[in-house]
Every structure is written in structure tokens, then in C-alpha cells.
Amino acid sequence: MSVDxxxxxxxxQTLQADDxxxxxxxxxxxxxxxxxxxPDACEECLVPKPLMQSMLAPVLGVEPASITLTYPTDGH
Known part of the structure; x- marks a missing residue:
């Protein structure tokens, strides 16, 4: 696995621009x-999880299905 x-x-940085x-x-x-x-983030600004996983996969050097993704709206 190789992280870019x-x-x-x-x-x-892109995400930080949207808080x-x-x-x-x-x-x-x-x-x-x-x-x-x-506090200034907008919920509608995030892409759907499957799209975010497909964007993250090549950056993180893993398969999209191996990414457990938690969004702010998921509740912790």
C-alpha cells in the first residue's frame, strides 16, 4: 500500500475550504x-460515500471497499 x-x-485542503x-x-x-x-460546514457539500471512497482509494493505495468512511451525519 502506497499513500500519495x-x-x-x-x-x-479542498475539504478544509468547506470547513x-x-x-x-x-x-x-x-x-x-x-x-x-x-461549525461552518455545509452537509450538502460532501459527495455521496461511494464516490468519496472511489476518490480516496487511489490516494490511499487501497480498494474502495476496504475504506470504512464516517461522515459527520453518521453520528458517533
Whole structure:
């Protein structure tokens, strides 16, 4: 598994512009990704989870199905 740090940083910056934070925890060939909303984030600004997983997969070097994705609306 090889993480594209440049692309990951770009994705983080894009999300930060909409007041979101992207947290990534890689374990073997799987990834746990959490997107956290700030006070000025808009819920409608995030793409559907399957699309986000397909965007993250090549950046994280894992298969989309191996990404556990948590959105702010999921409740913790």
C-alpha cells in the first residue's frame, strides 16, 4: 500500500475550504477515514460515500471497499 501524500494533502485542503477535517487511519490494506465538520460546514457539500471512497482509494493505495468512511451525519 502506497499513500500519495501530495494528493492526500490536496484533498484535505479542498475539504478544509468547506470547513471539514479529514482523518485517516491506515491498517494493512484497509483504511478508516473520518470526515469531521466544523461549525461552518455545509452537509450538502460532501459527495455521496461511494464516490468519496472511489476518490480516496487511489490516494490511499487501497480498494474502495476496504475504506470504512464516517461522515459527520453518521453520528458517533
Amino acid at each position: 501524500e501530495v494528493q492526500l494533502d490536496r484533498l484535505r 471539514y477535517r479529514l482523518d485517516v487511519d491506515l491498517t494493512g490494506s484497509a483504511a478508516a477515514v473520518t470526515i469531521v465538520a466544523g
